[in-house]
Amino acid sequence: MDQFLYDSSYWFPNKNAIVNWRAVADVELRIRSDTNKPNSSPQTTIFPTLRVPSNCPRNINLLAFDPDGDEVKCRYANLSLTECASPCTPPPVLSLSSNCTLSFNATSSSDEGSYAVQMVMEDFPRQEISLTQTSGSKIGKATSDRISMIPIQFAFQVDPAAPSCTEGAYLPRFLSPTPEHRARFYTTVNQAVKINIRANTTQSVISELLYSGPYNVTKSSSGSGYFSLTWTPSAGEDGQSHPICFVVQASVSSSVYQSELRCVIVTVGSKC
DSSP states (O other), X not given: OEEEEEEEEOXXXXXXXXXXXXXXXXXXXXXXXXXXSBXXXXXXXXXXXXXXXXXXXXXXXXXXXXXXXXXXXXXXXXXXXXXXXXXXXXXTTEEEOTTSEEEEOXXXXXXXXXXXXXXXXXXEOSSOEEEEOTTSOEEEEOTTSOOEXXXXXXXXXXXXXXXXXXXXXXXXXXXXXXXXXXXXXXXXTTOOEEEXXXXXXXXXXXXXXXXXXXXXXXXXXXXXXXXXXXXXXXXXXXXXEEEEEEEEEEEETTEEEEOOOXXXXXXXXXXX
């Protein structure tokens, strides 16, 4: 297993007092007995900042996808495992489940502000497997054994209370034909895939679509609340799967509101 470590200073000013940042990835490339291929780490993507009004409960379902079909689990980074720098306090306004859902409950104005989120995502085999080195040596992995790990870090912004938490009023509401969270798309090399996204509000003005995914995804708009994301994979991406996540953002004066987070998975090659 190869480990990659990145650390530096400083985190942005935040209410959970994180100062220095540290990110650790454990990459496992030995050959799996169940696929006869090198292991693939779990995949996700996220924005620099997610935001929610202080009075609006929200579940943020992070995309947790593994190309090998492994079970993916999330947890906060652990200081004792040197996965983060000290202090390493999780945001007190968020709870994180192992299925990679962050839950935010309505809170008071005193909790408004920015928080640093430091997590890891791990993959676990769904059955016992072995991993084989090029030299021929093997190790076994049980269903309780982690195979690899990637870091996830972003800012969580608790904004002033919204006049209403109803989706479609101030907070953008997704409409058809916007794909559901975790929807699958299939395409081939040099064949563009287009993701149509629509959202509306009645009390705020939709300003933009924020997205995260492959570097060459392009965004277009055909009017307020009408967006599309287009991606054309290259030959080097044949056989791969790539996540694309997005939120719609709206505003009223200086107040900014985000929709729920949605993510899709685009697989390049034949549909299995």
